[in-house]
Amino acid sequence: MEYIAKVNNLxxxxxxxxxxxxKFTKVLLNMTQSEIEFFDRLAPTWDANEVRSTPExxxxxxxxxxxxxxxxxxxxxxxxxxxxxxxxxxxxxxGRIGAVDLSEEMLNLAKSKYGKxxxxxxxxxxxxxxxIAGMYDLVILYSVYPHLxxxxxxxxxxxxxxxKDDGAIVIAFPSDEKFINNIHHERKSxxxxxxxxxxxxxxxxxxxxxxxxxxxxxDAYVIIIRRKK
Numbered sequence: 618m619e620y621i622a623k624v625n626n627l628x629x630x631x632x633x634x635x636x637x638x639x640k641f642t643k644v645l646l647n648m649t650q651s652e653i654e655f656f657d658r659l660a661p662t663w664d665a666n667e668v669r670s671t672p673e674x675x676x677x678x679x680x681x682x683x684x685x686x687x688x689x690x691x692x693x694x695x696x697x698x699x700x701x702x703x704x705x706x707x708x709x710x711x712g713r714i715g716a717v718d719l720s721e722e723m724l725n726l727a728k729s730k731y732g733k734x735x736x737x738x739x740x741x742x743x744x745x746x747x748x749i750a751g752m753y754d755l756v757i758l759y760s761v762y763p764h765l766x767x768x769x770x771x772x773x774x775x776x777x778x779x780x781k782d783d784g785a786i787v788i789a790f791p792s793d794e795k796f797i798n799n800i801h802h803e804r805k806s807x808x809x810x811x812x813x814x815x816x817x818x819x820x821x822x823x824x825x826x827x828x829x830x831x832x833x834x835x836d837a838y839v840i841i842i843r844r845k846k
Contacts, residue, residue, distance in 0.1 A: 649719075649743070652764065667699065669791040670760075674836055675703045678789050681831040681839055682755065684708060691715040691753040691779055693744050694761035698727030701737060704757075710736055715751065719743050745771050753779055756786045763797065763811045769824050776826075776844060788817070790838040797838075814838050 679700075684690070684707035692700050695716040704714055714737045718724045721741055728739050742749055745766055756775055765771050775786060790797055794811040812820070818828040818840050825845060832839040
């Protein structure tokens with residue numbers, strides 16, 4: 618008879634269960650690799666095709682956020698660095714930016730465009746699997762959330778390891794969820810469906826956080842997340 622027993626907080630699996638876990642792990646690893654290859658392949662034409670992230674839309678989104686001179690910002694999934702110059706406008710050279718991406722080609726483009734900023738640290742990291750050093754005032758997930766494999770665990774980890782006590786995490790897009798879901802469908806991107814902002818905010822509140830929907834329109838989708846007081 619197959620069984621799974623929990624002994625001293627460790628799971629002991631039957632032979633068949635172990636085979637399943639190994640296969641499932643390989644699937645996750647393959648998905649991650651295929652996603653990296655997907656973004657590496659799109660990197661050379663990304664900026665030309667990213668028509669929604671206009672300077673006006675990005676500035677309007679950042680104007681909604683509690684950004685001040687001297688702040689530290691962690692830009693997760695920075696891609697080609699689309700947010701970097703506009704975040705710089707807000708925090709100044711006295712602030713700092715951690716620009717993280719897993720796609721080497723995307724990150725190389727970001728470095729080539731914005732490596733001139735001495736207060737930007739470019740990091741090739743899988744932030745759902747590997748730790749990022751440092752605490753930040755604001756963590757921004759810009760056009761990233763549907764690509765998270767473990768969103769609840771990832772938010773918990775980021776708050777524990779990278780968000781200052783009075784800091785926050787922001788989920789943002791330069792459009793509504795309908796546009797994002799349509800783009801992912803057309804590109805056959807391996808990503809989850811993005812729910813409406815109010816629905817996602819409610820889900821995150823159920824995970825134990827305070828949320829506010831700062832924008833919910835055709836031009837902006839913004840949720841700010843804080844620890845419960």
